[in-house]
Amino acid sequence: MNRIIEGGCLCGAVRYRCTSEPLVRSLCHCRTCRRTAGAPSVAWVIFRSSDFAFSAGEPMHHRSSPQVQRTFCGQCGTPLTYQRNAESDTIDATTASLDYPDEFPPTREIWISHKLAWESLNPSMQAYPESSRQSQSASATEDRAVDIRRTGE
Numbered sequence: 001m002n003r004i005i006e007g008g009c010l011c012g013a014v015r016y017r018c019t020s021e022p023l024v025r026s027l028c029h030c031r032t033c034r035r036t037a038g039a040p041s042v043a044w045v046i047f048r049s050s051d052f053a054f055s056a057g058e059p060m061h062h063r064s065s066p067q068v069q070r071t072f073c074g075q076c077g078t079p080l081t082y083q084r085n086a087e088s089d090t091i092d093a094t095t096a097s098l099d100y101p102d103e104f105p106p107t108r109e110i111w112i113s114h115k116l117a118w119e120s121l122n123p124s125m126q127a128y129p130e131s132s133r134q135s136q137s138a139s140a141t142e143d144r145a146v147d148i149r150r151t152g153e
């Protein structure tokens with residue numbers, strides 16, 4: 001059951017497709033995503049890069065950190081992907097650029113240490129102070145703290 005998941009930019013110049021399901025679905029509150037997208041937070045789906053390809057057009061790209069490459073449509077500006085050199089077996093795509101973003105809701109909120117004060121956490125998602133890829137012990141501690149805060153509300 002390999003359905004093809006497709007997405008692209010607002011103007012249609014750049015399109016992409018992936019032949020496998022996302023590995024992770026997250027909502028990122030980091031400052032860099034915020035600035036890059038001009039949005040308070042950015043939802044991402046993480047695909048296997050071996051199954052992912054641009055199918056129309058060529059995106060523009062820039063490095064938001066020395067190791068990180070982000071792509072966007074050079075005509076309409078839609079942010080499209082994020083990729084870390086060191087982890088190039090995966091590529092993140094903006095959930096909102098998918099053709100059917102409602103089918104891929106985020107399950108975790110990450111980088112809540114950068115979160116804007118006026119954005120509320122979704123109680124149905126796990127929250128991480130930074131990347132959910134950080135060491136287990138640190139995130140487990142923070143998960144408990146977040147759970148306690150939720151219980152207290």
Ligand SMILES: [Zn+2]
Pocket residue numbers: 009010011012013014073074075076077078
């Ligand atoms: Zn475009």
Ligand SMILES: [Zn+2]
Pocket residue numbers: 028029030031032033034111
């Ligand atoms: Zn981010």
